[in-house]
Amino acid sequence: MAPHFCGAIAMFKPTITGPSQSQFRELERRIRVKAEAALLQASHRAGRIATSRIRQAMSGAGLGRLGNAVDATSDLDKGGRLHRSPGNVSASSAVHLKSRSPRTVGAIEAYTEGATIRPRNGGWLWIPSAELQRRVKGGRRVTPGNWKSSGLEQRIGPLVKIPGKHAGEVLLIVPAVTVRQEGRPSPRRLPKRGGVRTGRVLRENFIAFTGIRSTTRQARVDPHQIIDGVRAELPALIAAELEK
DSSP: OOOOOSSOSOOOOOOOOOOOHHHHHHHHHHHHHHHHHHHHHHHHHHHHHHHHHHHHHHHHTTOTTGGGGEEEEETTTTTSOOEEETTEEEOOEEEEEOOOOHHHHHHHHHHHHOEEEOOTTSSOEEEEOTTSOSBOTTSOBOOGGGTTTTTHHHHTOOOEEEEOSSTTEEEEEEEEEEEESSSSOOOEEOOTTOOOOTTEEEEEEEEEEEEESOEEEOOOOOHHHHHHHHHHTHHHHHHHHHTO
16 A cells, blocks of 8 residues: 655745845846947958958959058047947947058959040050069159159160050150060160160160050949948857857
């Protein structure tokens, strides 16, 4: 026969003593501090990731170091100040151009948005020959305007304008120039005695610059698409920071 209990001989009545209000407030504070730190770090990382991807895209598109003009700043960089409004808190970062050079800004606009480039004075856009040196004294680009002052006129010869292949093109040539047969052309004026040195050949008309009315640049990089992609990753970036 099963045992029979006429009455209870023991009771189990577990109880929980809840945290005090001050403990709840401390817990809430810690959660808020961690969440705000995660917002700052995630937004900072997003800006850096976007900058890196834009630079990589520009380099991959054959734009050299032009992407180095792109940078990012964040609230974390500015001391970690958050943006607060009733019931909300946010942190941000911004991708921007750190260069103020009109040439650099114009180039980035052209290769990210597309552009038709025309000379400011309504004249010609001068494209130097690939056989010319790219820079002259002081790091400036070689142009018809600095041809004489840079010493190129003395070393190579005076520029002469002639018609190009069509109405929208002109050429600046230098008559009687010698260039190397191997390696860099290193153009030089023909010696006064008329002889061509060993290892060099004569060019009756050396094309120094080609002048055109305008040129079109197609967009090669879409920074907005890259930024939108990073923006979509923000929840994962925030989650990763909260798990630290």
